Amino acid sequence: MRDREPADRSGAYVVTLTDTRATDPRLTGGKGANLSRLARSGIPVPSGFCVTTVAYRHLLDDESVQTAIRDLSEIDPADTAAVGAAGATLRTRIEALEIPPAIREAIQTALGTSTAASDSTYAIRSSATAEDLPEASFAGQQETFLNVHGTEAVVDRVRDCMASLFTDRAITYRAKNDIPHEDVALAVVVQEMVTPDASGILFTADPVSGNRRVTAIEAGRGLGEAFVSGEATPDSIRVDTHTGDLLDYDVGDQRVAVRARPEGGTETVELSSSVRTARVLTDEQVRTLVALGARIDALFDPPQDIEWALEDGTFSIVQSRPITTLFPVPSPAPTDDRLHVYYSVGHAQAFPEAMPPLVRDVWLTYTQAALGAFGLTSRSPVGVEAGGRVYVDITGLLRIDALRDDVPDILAEVSEPMGAAVEDVLRRRGDEFRTERTTRERLTALPAVVRIVWKSARGLPFVWRAMSGFVRAFVGAPNPPEYEEALWTDWGEEMASQVTGHGTLAERVHAPFDLIGTAAAVTSFPRTGPLFAALVADAWLRTRFPDAPEDVNAVGRGFPRELVTRINLGLGDLADVARDHPAVADALQQGASLDEVEACEGGDVFREAFEAYLDEFGHRATGELDLSRPRWREDPSGLLATIRANLEHGDGESADHRQHIQRMEREALAAADRLEQRANRGLLGPVRERLVRQVIRTYRGYIQTREYPKQGAAHLFTAWRDVLRAGGEVLASEGQLATSDDIWFLRRDELLSALRGEPLAVDIDRRRAEFGRHASMTAPPVVTSEGEAPRPEIDRTDVPDGTLVGTGVSGGVVEGVARVVRDPSEETIEKGEILVAPSSDPGWTPLFLNAAGLVSEVGGRMSHGALVAREYGLPAVVSVPDATRRITTGQRVRVDGSTGRVELIE
Template identity: 50%
Template sequence: MDASVTGGKGANLARLVDAGIDVPAGFCVTTDAYRSLVTAPETRRAIEAVDELDPTDADRIAELSATIRERIREAEFPTDVRKALDDSLVKLDVETVSVRSSATAEDLPTASFAGQHETYLNVSPEAVLDRVRDCMASLYTDRVVTYRLRNDVPSSGVALAVVVQAMVDADTAGVVFTADPITENRTVASIEANYGLGESIVAGEVSADTIRADRSDGTVLSYDIGEKSVRVRSGNEGGIERETVSDDSRGRRALSPEQVHRLVEKGEKIEELFGGPQDIEWAFRDGELFVLQSRPITSLFPLVSPQPEDDLLHVYMSFGHQQAMPEALPPLVVDFWRSFIDGGVERFRPPEAGGLSAEAGNRVYVDLTPLVRLAPLRGRIPDALSFLSEPASDGLREVLRKREDDIPERGVGAGWVRILRAIRRGKPSLRPIVSQALSEFVHSLVFGVPDLDELWTWSDSWGTERASELRSPQTTDGRVRATFEEVDIVAFLRYIAPKGAAALPGVLAGRLLGRTFPDATDELDAIGKGFEDEVVTRMNVELGELATLAGNASEVKTALDSGASLDEIETLRGGEEFVETFDSFIDRFGHRATGEIDLRRPRWRDDPSVLLSTIRNNVGEERGSREHLAELQRRAATAQRRLEARANHGPLGPLRKLAVRHLIRSYRKAMPFREFPKHGMARVFAAVHEICSEAGETLAECGSLERPNDVWFLRRHELLAMLDGVPLDVDVESRRRTHERYTTMTAPPLLTNEGEQPTAARNRNVTEGTLVGTAVSAGVVEGTARVVRDPSEGSLEPGEILVAPSTDPGWTPLFLNAAGLVMEVGGRMTHGALVAREYGIPAVASVTNATAEIHTGDRIRVDGKNGTVERL
């Protein structure tokens, strides 16, 4: 069962045999035999050279791979290997065998390499030796080498064994997945079946029967009869032959219900054996079921943990998608956000109910089930989600429609009773929040919506005070405990609700303007832009001014181009003013960062490289942020005059004009509010980053951790235990590898406890190749795409269209140059959409796989009104 000796496939087959699973008889030619073929110095040098190749250099890969294959085929096995092979064939005593590759880097939990290496069927004993050598040479086909390079699997460290088994000339064969590979539902098994050998399915030559079955009892949920036009069978002269299937047989089911049940039952046993979902090749011959191989399904997104304790279907919303940051988070950050959510939610729920958060793939998910079960909220939750993620909203509606019985609705009366009970439990927390919010709302109605200066003072002072409170304990342990115990969603509501209530009259003024002027969409859009002291605007204006300073000081510009440090720049002519202005920017915004909810990431104060890169790219840009702001303000003033003019008619015209002017003033005061709460919270995030980093340094100094940043791969309870002096053996490197694997997975915005990712089709009449998303900022722009996955590693030239996985305030500097925006996640109220509308940039969000479908340099057209992205 040692994969280093028998390869992945051989080791898995050995485990199946040991567990009593019916596997065709056979033996394994071990990796020692392979190594005997690659001992020549020139062969070893060529293999070592493979690891230095660029996975995109197809020509060099093809050249070097061909050389290695040829040398393996020309090499001779030692005498003892040939004798052992002959003896094993005599003992097996069959007319023909299958010869299958089994690499050491194959059928792994993280990379299956399925179908990458050679397999030979219906091989005579006389031909086995050559086929074994051919299998071993297939370790260096172009596609296998490329696959290894892309998955960071060193060629110098892999070897290949070969499994030789009695040939099963199947009546029917295929694959069974113990989890549905399409929906990722873990309660459903998916089966593909065809007449004859399974090669027809593996090679994709036929449309096979597709069966979905309930894993709990093997009941057939759906059976789609495929065309099954070709049958593969063993040839009379060796090898395989293909024959046409009769029309009558094509229309029949390849499997009976009893056979489906047996396959599901066998799949259950094999998944339990290997501890995870499996992709199993099988064959029926004369009613007997054989398992030919089993490999892990590596593409499935992990299940949520903890799993719910009841028997209901539970639906979870990605917290990262709500924050426009769906990337994987390290374990300690996951624990922080789960504490943040549950620490507040638990105040409103019975003690036995617990929190609503869960974890999957190093992401945080929030259980929506308790909310959507309440009749008063069932229809409103999808509507609310649509502002954050249209795919999540549509998917939730779809799952509530299709599986209504699995998420039973509580009656209206029962729903209101639960809501009132939750309010009563949370009264101690809610009372001061509601009281302050009402007070602020009334004050705002009487004296007007707060000015921006007041919002800046409120945001900065709250964030600074809360950050100071977290830092106030005298010990590292005390500061870490405060981080996890005193920062939760209720504390955030206590901060945001009063000022949010103060801004509410301005929001209502905007709605009243919309009802008063339903046909004035352009004017209403214009008056919602052009705020000089709004967070993002001030950020960009100040960065633009820094670019102007650098452009006016040639030595500073040259230093920026060469990547000089701020200390070096300060010594240059014009450098002192530049650095002083930059330091002022850091004083105001240095607590911000890219991907702010990933608390591991350095804040701009710690690593200003992305800011300096943005400044460098904007030196010499004729139309800076201040000019853009002035244009938006001119448009807003023009729009206001038009709306006032429309109101100024009839005897009461002057009064209506004044009323409209007051409504516009209130609306414009309220609009910038949206970015201030997060600006204040970001100061708290920066303190959390600092406190946890300090804990890492403390633990590294005393030897509990190898490196300070290992702290981010601890769980909360482990960190606190280590700080208390409890020795723990945590495999940080394993968690790092797991985290790196999760970073390559695309997190779904919506996920069930069964692993299914609910979606709904987007029915739009678009041309082929056009990508569809959510329209979040009106306008149409054509331009060159720039794909940026991490703003700290990329930059944007003026006029380019930014294509990104998501954007949060840390991406703001890139908006200086963007002509348009395409995001893989987000909705109308997420950060990128709000900034795009403020800047008048056409934008489309929730464009699935945008960063993979679009490449830097592509010409694209972004339609921010209809929600489409067209490749030109």
């Protein structure tokens, strides 16, 4: 709940911008407080004053108005007609209120002491207490009046501004952002009118790329209303703030300009062709403006969106507010002054969502420890966080000449946009990663190189064991999948026991942050050799048979022992159990809980089968990298929803899901035969055929083990979650936390200190709010230390309108009805629908049972969703930007998994 009263309660209706009190946003609103800070810091701001929130509350101290404001909370913000009617009624009531004499007199007095003559004109702008905040700019919601002349007109416009707190947009915005209408107040900024020759906007960080090193300027002639309304296109300017270099200056198309009229108000005038095509600002004016922006940026914490005006060669600032759309800069910052590049751990695992602070600390600790075990450390932190996500610094790899050009290709296998983003950085700024050293500098650096080699050597035995497994995978028959699965399951359970086996709770809670991170990484790596062999075999087959992609894809399908297949087969089996007991099927279709189902006839049989399923897979979860999320054994509602969808929209025949896998297996073997026959041509045909047969044997033998490492690791994740939850329960019982779930919003050191009995001094509500803001952000797969999120242009040559472009990861074409799912634990998919999702980690697996195709916003060829789609023979396209926003449930789409295109049909 926000403070409803300003810090100053003296009843001041008007304060000047240079008054200390004016810096309090509770008194003067966001815009007024920012302008006051600028004015008091010597930034050129037109002189003026604020009609305060005290005046607003006095004016609106009317029972009918207050009742109407309270009634707004009952309106659905999606009901635009209701919002419009209520807003219009409320504004009319406020505009009809008589300005109290004391407020009128205060405004008249302020106007009378204006530094200008009595015939001055004024700019009058609304300044709400919920606007221009770091987390929400709230811009453009209320009224602005320009070139207002005369005391009575100023008083009337002040009242109109106050009424504009209840425009339709403002009402809807507050409702959607859970801001109570009665908690917001509005002040009004009254300033002497600037009649500019030019005006525009300056961003102290590039609002498109996010680069904090770039100042972006838009400049137009006259007042800014012409390019705000779209009647004119302003000049677009980009400057390197550090060096002052002009990066771009694109002249806009300015046919018209809006200018102030002498008698008051504004008018639109035509511009001559010579003026229309000329630059608005000179180089010197650009430099002056950039320097002014840098001063303002230093005054405020976040980068600023600044409105400026140029009159008679002098700049004035008429507004400054935070840029709220920027993705945060990675933290902690590098220890050197050079450019660093980071990739998202979440995107690499097809989980781009925000995680709470304690979970981030687990993964930051793990990342640092795991890379350190192989000597891959640097003076700057390897693991950093930004926007609630964990990123890894790959700058060290980019500085190695032999590896630099390969890094984008390696990352592209995980995610094409990720690889393309790094390639874009190298294309533009590759020279910054090349280090030319003198002989003396090389000799000076030699001890550091020796230390790195020595540290790296510690990991050589593990690398050697992995390479041995890689080589053995291409010789002889593959190990049975049961053997590989047992290796990974035993590993996961052994790692989990090291967490849960400690004596005290404090020791168990400490385990996720202790040597377990190093142990888990080091002991798991040697087991990855055969899986790497399968990936190499896949790449070799695609290179060897570029004209047979369907057969290569088919070879990687049809594995009854493959983990994802078993997860889905198990759900299909549970649906069959329900079909055998009609009362159970009816209860599930009615949305009954597991306990309610058990009470039905045959429910005990279903419950036993379901518990057996949870024994094997209950430690998995949607978004399982986020330890704060419940595992399936804790909340099986998503699994029950998938079974229900199978009952409602399946074909009604038992074991059809197993027949599908058998068909896939037969097709895979037939495809393998065709590839071998293709190879057996020419003089060396028999040799090539034997080679292809062995590569396919390796590929099929080990690609089906791809999910076993995650299955084993999930045991470890669940152990981490269990001990951390136990810590939360203890702290909640001691009164240190309001609820046990608050533990996820502590940092590592805070948690460990609290378990030692030290008091907590943490604002959990603030951290929850920050997490909510991070969760609403779209995280980039790659970000730099300057805050830039590289966004290389997508080649849309020959791409029809209404077609989305991504990465095709599973061939074939399917047309059908889209189902947009954002949370698989709460939503499901009907048989034959095309799944449109933000991501697809293992927790999404049950939805593939009914899907006919896949469209995902993140992922790559080797991401979980791509692998499952190929296994099931579903056309799939991943890395489709904003797919869940641009496609709606019920819309018909055509998915082409070969070309990577998604056509929106209707």
